[in-house]
Amino acid sequence: MARGRPREEGIDDAVREAVRALLTETGYQRCTIDAVAARAGVGKAAVYRRWRSKAELVFAAVVHPVELEPPSDTGSLRGDVAAVLTVIQSSLDSTELRQALPSLLADVRADPALETRFGEVFLGRERGYLVQMLDRAVARGELSRRPDPALVHAILLGPVLTWLHLFTETPPSGGLAASLASPLHAAVVALGA
Amino acid sequence: MARGRPREEGIDDAVREAVRALLTETGYQRCTIDAVAARAGVGKAAVYRRWRSKAELVFAAVVHPVELEPPSDTGSLRGDVAAVLTVIQSSLDSTELRQALPSLLADVRADPALETRFGEVFLGRERGYLVQMLDRAVARGELSRRPDPALVHAILLGPVLTWLHLFTETPPSGGLAASLASPLHAAVVALGA
Structure with missing residues (x-):
């Protein structure tokens, strides 16, 4: 595609x-950094300056960027859980990702350095916002103590991921995030009681 | 390995x-039906009679068999949830599976007939036991109505799967299943209230 180089921003x-x-059009295997750079009309160096690997590039493009926006403070834990579930659902709910995620995870699993980087960059940002x-919620008196953030992360992310990427229904x-908001709240x- | 053919059972x-x-030893890609039959000292036909694909063979060998055992009736929903979580954890918690699962899911995702079969054979059996x-629990008066079994499935399976196969911690x-039992109960x- 001849479109000229886009401006930096x-x-x-x-x-x-x-x-x-x-x-x-081609699937995860053939969505290489070379092909992405050519299709986007940008230099490969510009791509490598921003993302360290193909897996990171695809994750950032399709799930969420490295610079994740913090979820909003809705004024209650119930509202915050509902808002986080909505963000998780919209991040994970796409046909492209449903096709690509297993192969992307296989790439990450096969490379310990990449796995560490994913844990820090993507899961780490998410975890920080859950904290x-x-x-x-503790400051509002809705929880008596802060539960293990990793358990909360698994409890909020896991059911959405499992439904959208494992189930066929x-x-x-009413919507997945809305259906999960009350039980996961x-x-x-119960974890922070 | 020359060990002679094992008896049918x-x-x-x-x-x-x-x-x-x-x-x-070799990873998922090279764990083919041919290699499995040779290593086990059985004929390929015997393997194909039991499992329809490599993905099904690996899943049945490493996660749980097609003929899944029903989880025990512990006498309370709280106990039943804890027992199911223990079964899910022990099914998913192995180094072999951690390495193989993304590639196995990529195979399943790439083949709609295989995906349908997995939904029926593996997820379907699990779902039936959750029902x-x-x-x-409804008969005991612990729930006022039966919640959507697919939501319960996602809520019980998702956090364990996410921790064991996505997190690096x-x-x-106290153990993952034990830590999740109270919050997921x-x-x-809340879903069946």
Whole structure:
């Protein structure tokens, strides 16, 4: 595609769009950094300056960027859990990702340095925001102590990931995040009681 | 390995052992049905009679067999949830599976017929036992109605799967299933209230 090079600030958007297009058209295996750079009309060096590996590039383009936005303070733990579940669902709910995630995880699993980097960059950011959410709930008196943030992370992320990427059913009519908000709020309250 | 053919009733054990050994020694890609049959000292036809694909063979050998045992009736929903979590944890907690699962899921995702079969054979059996657990809880008066079994499935399976196969931390000192039992029991109660 001849489109000329996007301006520096447009590179992220152009790359994200190229990744999504290539995942849909050719699948994860052939969505290489070379192919993404060519499709986006940017230099490979510009891609490597921002993302350290193909797996990181794809994750950042399709799930969430390294610079994750913090979830909003809704004023209650119940509202915060619902908001986090909505963010998790929208991050994970795409056909491209459903096709690509197992192969992406296989790449990560096969490379210990990449696995460590994913743990720090992606899971670490998510975890940091959950700690903020839990500390707000303790300050409001909704929890008597801060539960293990890793357990809370598994409890909020796990059911959404499992339904969207393992089950074949369509989500419940009210929406998956909305259906999980009350039970998983109850789970977090039980952990921090 | 020259060991002579195992008797018919020993084939399952010999195959399971061969799968685990090959996953550890060579990884998922090279753990083919041919290699498993040779390693187990059984004919390929015997393998294909029991399992329809490599992915099914590996899943049945490493996670749980097609003929899944029902979880015990412990007399309470709280006890039943704890027992199910223990079964899920022991099914998912192995180094072989941690290495192999992303590639196995990539195979399943790439083949719609295989995905349907996995949904019916493995997820379907699990789901059926959860329905029994929930109906017992309704009969005991612990739940006022049976919640959506797919949501309960996601809530019980998801956090264990996410911790063991996505996180890099070791599980909490008391054990993962034990740490999740109270919060996930609270979640199921909230769903069926």
